[in-house]
Amino acid sequence: MSDETQIPELGAIGLVRYFWRQLTSMRTALVLLLLLALVAIPGSLIPQNAQNPMAVSDYFEKHRTLAIWFERFSLFDVYSSPWFSAIYILLFISLIGCVLPRSFEHLQATRALPPKTPKNLARMEHFQSWSANGNELEIAKAWLRAKRFRVLESEESIAAEKGYLRETGNLFFHISLILILVGVLIGGLFGVRGSAILSQGERFVNNATSYDTISFGQISKENSLPPFTIKVDKFVAKYNTLTSAPEDYTLYVTTVAEPGATPKQQVVKVNSPITFGSTRVYLQANGYSPIVTVQDKQGNVTFQGPVPFLPQDGNLRSIGAIKVPDGDPQLGFVSSFVPTYERSTNQGAISVFPELLDPKLLFSIWQGDLGLDSGVPQSVYRIDTSKMKQISLSSLKPGEFLKFSEGTITFEDVVPWVNLQIVSDPGKSYSLIGGIVAILGLLASLFTRRRRIWIRVSAGEVQVAGLAKNGAPGLAIEMSDFVAKLKGN
Amino acid sequence: MSAQDWAYISNYAIYSAMALFTLAFFGHAYETAWAVRTPIASAETQGNLVAKTFDNSRTQKAMRIATAMMILGFIFLLLGVIARGISASRVPWGNMYEFSITGALAFTGAYLFALRKYDLRWLGVLVSFSVLLTLGTAITLLYRPSAPLVPALKSTWLVIHVSTAIISGGVFLLANVIAAAYLYLDNMETKGPRKVWAQRLPSLDALDQLSYRLVAFVFPLWTFSVIAGAIWAESAWGRYWGWDPKETWAFITWVAYAAYLHARVTVGWRGRRAAWLCLLAGSTFLFNYVYVNVWGTGKHTYSGL
Numbered sequence: 001m002s003d004e005t006q007i008p009e010l011g012a013i014g015l016v017r018y019f020w021r022q023l024t025s026m027r028t029a030l031v032l033l034l035l036l037a038l039v040a041i042p043g044s045l046i047p048q049n050a051q052n053p054m055a056v057s058d059y060f061e062k063h064r065t066l067a068i069w070f071e072r073f074s075l076f077d078v079y080s081s082p083w084f085s086a087i088y089i090l091l092f093i094s095l096i097g098c099v100l101p102r103s104f105e106h107l108q109a110t111r112a113l114p115p116k117t118p119k120n121l122a123r124m125e126h127f128q129s130w131s132a133n134g135n136e137l138e139i140a141k142a143w144l145r146a147k148r149f150r151v152l153e154s155e156e157s158i159a160a161e162k163g164y165l166r167e168t169g170n171l172f173f174h175i176s177l178i179l180i181l182v183g184v185l186i187g188g189l190f191g192v193r194g195s196a197i198l199s200q201g202e203r204f205v206n207n208a209t210s211y212d213t214i215s216f217g218q219i220s221k222e223n224s225l226p227p228f229t230i231k232v233d234k235f236v237a238k239y240n241t242l243t244s245a246p247e248d249y250t251l252y253v254t255t256v257a258e259p260g261a262t263p264k265q266q267v268v269k270v271n272s273p274i275t276f277g278s279t280r281v282y283l284q285a286n287g288y289s290p291i292v293t294v295q296d297k298q299g300n301v302t303f304q305g306p307v308p309f310l311p312q313d314g315n316l317r318s319i320g321a322i323k324v325p326d327g328d329p330q331l332g333f334v335s336s337f338v339p340t341y342e343r344s345t346n347q348g349a350i351s352v353f354p355e356l357l358d359p360k361l362l363f364s365i366w367q368g369d370l371g372l373d374s375g376v377p378q379s380v381y382r383i384d385t386s387k388m389k390q391i392s393l394s395s396l397k398p399g400e401f402l403k404f405s406e407g408t409i410t411f412e413d414v415v416p417w418v419n420l421q422i423v424s425d426p427g428k429s430y431s432l433i434g435g436i437v438a439i440l441g442l443l444a445s446l447f448t449r450r451r452r453i454w455i456r457v458s459a460g461e462v463q464v465a466g467l468a469k470n471g472a473p474g475l476a477i478e479m480s481d482f483v484a485k486l487k488g489n
Numbered sequence: 490m491s492a493q494d495w496a497y498i499s500n501y502a503i504y505s506a507m508a509l510f511t512l513a514f515f516g517h518a519y520e521t522a523w524a525v526r527t528p529i530a531s532a533e534t535q536g537n538l539v540a541k542t543f544d545n546s547r548t549q550k551a552m553r554i555a556t557a558m559m560i561l562g563f564i565f566l567l568l569g570v571i572a573r574g575i576s577a578s579r580v581p582w583g584n585m586y587e588f589s590i591t592g593a594l595a596f597t598g599a600y601l602f603a604l605r606k607y608d609l610r611w612l613g614v615l616v617s618f619s620v621l622l623t624l625g626t627a628i629t630l631l632y633r634p635s636a637p638l639v640p641a642l643k644s645t646w647l648v649i650h651v652s653t654a655i656i657s658g659g660v661f662l663l664a665n666v667i668a669a670a671y672l673y674l675d676n677m678e679t680k681g682p683r684k685v686w687a688q689r690l691p692s693l694d695a696l697d698q699l700s701y702r703l704v705a706f707v708f709p710l711w712t713f714s715v716i717a718g719a720i721w722a723e724s725a726w727g728r729y730w731g732w733d734p735k736e737t738w739a740f741i742t743w744v745a746y747a748a749y750l751h752a753r754v755t756v757g758w759r760g761r762r763a764a765w766l767c768l769l770a771g772s773t774f775l776f777n778y779v780y781v782n783v784w785g786t787g788k789h790t791y792s793g794l
Contacts, residue, residue, distance in 0.1 A: 037748070423728065438716075
């Protein structure tokens with residue numbers, strides 16, 4: 001042996017071990033937790049692609065340069081960004097690294113007996129002594145057992161401990177967080193989520209082409225969609241006559257669970273979706289679809305059907321676009337629809353109530369190139385009129401028609417539309433179980449007190465003492481009960 | 490009685506509660522100011538340093554009256570909230586006005602409940618002032634006539650999710666007030682002995698413990714509220730978690746308090762650092778309530794503004 005101080009070399013394994021220790025340390029976990037809260041903030045202030053893609057494209061138009069930088073740092077997709085993922089993955093690795101060893105330790109400790117009674121009880125908290133009667137140990141044992149303490153007996157003393165549930169709850173809480181994350185992952189990998197706008201009277205067949213938007217999880221397959229159909233029979237919306245605030249939405253549908261099954265009448269409401277196996281169908285938004293027929297100069301029908309319009313305010317003034325690509329020239333009707341018409345001096349046509357009291361369709365007619373072949377995706381509610389020429393401006397009530405230079409437009413009727421959200425999330429039950437266990441674990445770990453009580457009877461003297469871990473309160477009361485029992489009061 | 494009568498009763502009850510809290514405020518303010526006595530100038534004191542003394546024997550009565558006013562105010566506020574619910578035949582948690590009056594109720598309730606065990610009456614000025622401020626904003630800026638719920642809110646989960654969120658909020662804010670008092674007094678103590686008026690306030694240790702207990706007590710409830718919200722979101726919006734601004738900030742609050750609990754229980758933070766962390770976590774809750782409700786976008790737009 002040399003006299004030099006030996007500096008242990010870290011080496012590769014040592015380095016890995018060092019980083020593992022650092023990562024699983026409580027301080028690191030704490031920093032990661034606070035960091036996670038911090039990096040979640042931008043997603044609530046900057047519009048997000050996942051929540052509001054329209055707002056993101058607006059942002060691009062208004063603040064071009066800033067938006068490009070935001071895009072580079074995934075600030076429009078905060079919750080799926082590399083940096084957000086990195087932090088929560090590190091946090092969960094740290095959590096697993098912390099919880100697993102503790103779980104094994106605790107599992108072994110579940111059958112362990114409390115440590116032996118310390119030699120010098122007088123130095124412990126809640127210490128009391130008095131002269132013995134002789135049967136104190138038996139009384140103590142019975143009392144401690146009745147209170148479900150774990151008891152280690154020796155010749156002249158008893159050591160008892162209670163409150164293992166604290167650590168059990170703590171571990172269950174942390175493990176359940178992992179379960180919640182697993183549920184989220186399963187949902188992301190195997191889930192399917194889409195939405196479809198249906199006008200009253202239309203039928204939805206559950207395959208990928210029927211959707212307006214649909215996103216599949218990384219592993220889910222297109223042919224996994226359950227083959228149900230939903231026919232929108234009727235949609236009823238009730239509004240407060242004073243405030244125009246919605247009071248009730250009810251959607252009546254006829255569903256067929258699979259080809260050949262008997263049709264079923266069902267009701268969908270905002271808070272009560274209908275279910276097909278693991279897929280649920282939710283009522284989301286609604287609005288009005290004017291039904292229009294467009295004919296060319298020869299009287300041939302070039303367009304017919306309901307066109308969903310996008311509501312703009314609480315009284316359902318809505319905007320929409322009727323696009324007739326099959327005519328020559330192509331026609332476009334830049335339109336707005338008001339369910340209860342009123343003329344305002346500065347805003348033009350407005351709606352004063354969301355129900356159909358005095359419906360009116362207002363539009364300008366454009367001819368030229370709709371730009372549908374350009375390959376750039378277009379809004380179904382708007383028309384790009386840059387290559388078009390306005391030829392007329394008018395308004396119609398249901399049943400009326402208008403002849404213009406290129407043909408006729410008839411406003412047949414108006415029906416409501418509904419936006420159905422169709423979701424299959426096979427992971428959600430795991431998350432739910434995780435959530436419930438988390439709360440139970442949390443309650444157990446925050447409200448269980450871990451404490452030890454000792455009693456020794458030797459040389460005609462009874463000595464008792466107690467120790468509460470984490471400075472938990474209430475032991476003083478328990479000790480005085482214990483002492484009273486021993487003294488026979 | 491008609492729905493309108495109940496709506497009037499609710500409004501009158503809220504106004505009465507405000508009057509009572511104002512009385513409570515003056516009672517506490519009088520008590521705080523007059524309990525400190527400066528000796529009357531005499532030949533002896535001439536040219537010497539005059540030591541102020543604390544003597545609340547004369548102001549005890551004011552303090553008792555103030556607390557009685559606080560209890561009465563609580564009762565009237567409770568009546569106001571209940572009548573508001575009856576007038577709209579639903580739970581009174583449909584818009585921000587209603588969230589605010591219920592929040593004020595929860596906050597007062599938390600204070601009065603804690604009062605049974607701890608003598609917190611020194612906090613009275615602060616508590617009555619915050620309650621007045623909340624109710625005042627509610628009545629002047631947030632008031633909306635009593636109306637039925639929008640369809641998205643028609644769910645049993647409204648009762649469960651919103652009530653637990655409001656109660657958690659009330660307790661979090663109380664913990665915040667106490668943490669702030671801690672920091673203030675800690676600052677005072679580093680400069681020397683406490684000023685006379687502050688001498689009867691609890692010790693720093695007691696404040697530290699109290700704010701921790703409040704958080705530890707209410708954190709599971711907040712967790713429950715978030716999970717109940719997730720269950721409701723699943724049945725209303727088709728997903729249990731969607732990073733809606735309100736959800737995001739609820740998550741941030743949760744994570745911040747989780748960090749606080751870990752810092753205290755596992756790492757052993759006490760005192761200043763813990764108090765700052767507590768304040769930080771509490772302010773995320775406030776931010777969620779004010780910013781996301783009023784200026785925020787997203788699906789939780791029920792403020793009625």
